[in-house]
Amino acid sequence: MNIFNTKLELKAFLAEQKERAKSIGFVPTMGALHQGHLSLVKRAKEKNDLVVVSIFVNPTQFDSNEDLKKYPQTLKNDKELLESVACDVLFVPSVEEIYDNNISSEKFNFDGLEHEMEGKFREGHFDGVGTIVKALLEIVMPNTAYFGKKDFQQLQIVKKLAEKYDLPVKIKGRPIYRENDGLAMSSRNARLTKEHREIAPFIYKTLKKAKKKFGAKNIEELTKWVKKQFKKEPLLELEYFTIADEKTLQTPKKIEAKKKYRAFIAVFAGDIRLIDNVGLK
Template sequence: MKIFTLKSDLKNYLAAEKKKGNSIGFVPTMGALHKGHLSLVEKALSKTNITVVSIFVNPTQFDNKEDLDKYPKTLENDIKLLESVDCDVLFAPSVEEIYDENVVAERFDFDGLEHQMEGKFRDGHFDGVGTIVKALFEIVEPDVAYFGKKDFQQLQIIKKLVEKHNIPVKIKGMPIFREKDGLAMSSRNTRLTKEHREAAPFIHRILKKARKKTGTKNAKEITEWVKNQFENHPLLELEYFTIAEEKTLISVDKFEEYKRYRAFIAVFAGEIRLIDNVRF
């Protein structure tokens, strides 16, 4: 596996590969890699000639500096994991390499997608996401980029970014990877206490039960039921639960035929914030 830390070196290498007619697959990450990330890498490896993974903990998408400081950084182990699946290229730049001296986010208009759910609770988060993803796309110039559906709102926003800025890349959303007990895999899971880790699968169990109620209850009633399930939980605190149309991400009170819906949830397990979603 080739490892690059400088934009110019990576661009030169990939330009030469493209001249040979090789297609480029791209998996952007913030490191602390797990099986979910590796499933994206393996998909890219199977569909494109050269697979590039980036590891970059992006400061402009954190609204909480403490969360940024505590975000797990495991580069040595990440390299071993990428080598184990025969990844072609790792791009691991410094903050200065990406932002120079100006560590601020661009402002983006994602047609309202950015104001729903995560956007209501994480100020400026999606400006930071848009800034780094756009910058990485300009550096790597991939043919296809792969993202997990755990961050479904982010996936929709990246599709909108590509559409509005005419970026020539296909965006592929891949299924959520889960632990055996149902907990959605996340780099933040490593920071859970033993107690909170044991409690966390409750989140996915509730989502599955909520989905079963769609035949008899409307969206508003299901939302109230979910809130009640968390009300007296001793270890998990619900931040939000909402049922939204997949395309617009706008929350709904009732279901309409021929529209696709997804339930979204954010929960605090102690100081660790966990998100998940399921299609309804």
């Protein structure tokens, strides 16, 4: 596995590969890798000649310095995991390498996608996401980039980013990778207390039940039902539950047969914030 810390070295290496007409798959991460990340790398391996993974904990997308400091950093283990799935290239830049001396976000207009759900609770978050993803895509210039659907809103925003900035890359979403008990895999799961880890699968169980009730209950009734379920679980605090159109991410006034909908949820387990979603039929 080739490891690079600077843009110049990585670009020079990738330029050689492109001259040989090699296709490049890209998986951007913030490290603390788990099987969900590895599933993206494996998919990229299947579909491309060369796979690049980046590990960069992006300061401009965190809500607080406290959360940034607590984000798990496990580079040694991450390298071993990537070698186990035959990753070709690892890019681990410093904050200075990406931002020079200006750690700030660009301002983006994602046609309103940024104001829904996460955008309502995490001001400026998607400006931070847009800034780093745009920078990384411009450095790597991959044929295809892969993102997990756990961050479905982020996935739609990255697709919009590629479209608006005319970036010559396909953005592919991949299914959510779950623990055996249903909890969506996340780097933050490692920070859950024993009690919170035991109750956390309740989030996905509730989403699955909501999926079954979708159609029989209207959106307002379903939202009330979900809120009621979480009131029974004192260890979990529901931040939001919403049903949205997959394309616009807006909550519809009425359900239309031809449109795709998804249920989204954000929950605090102690001070750890967990998100999840399921497609609805």
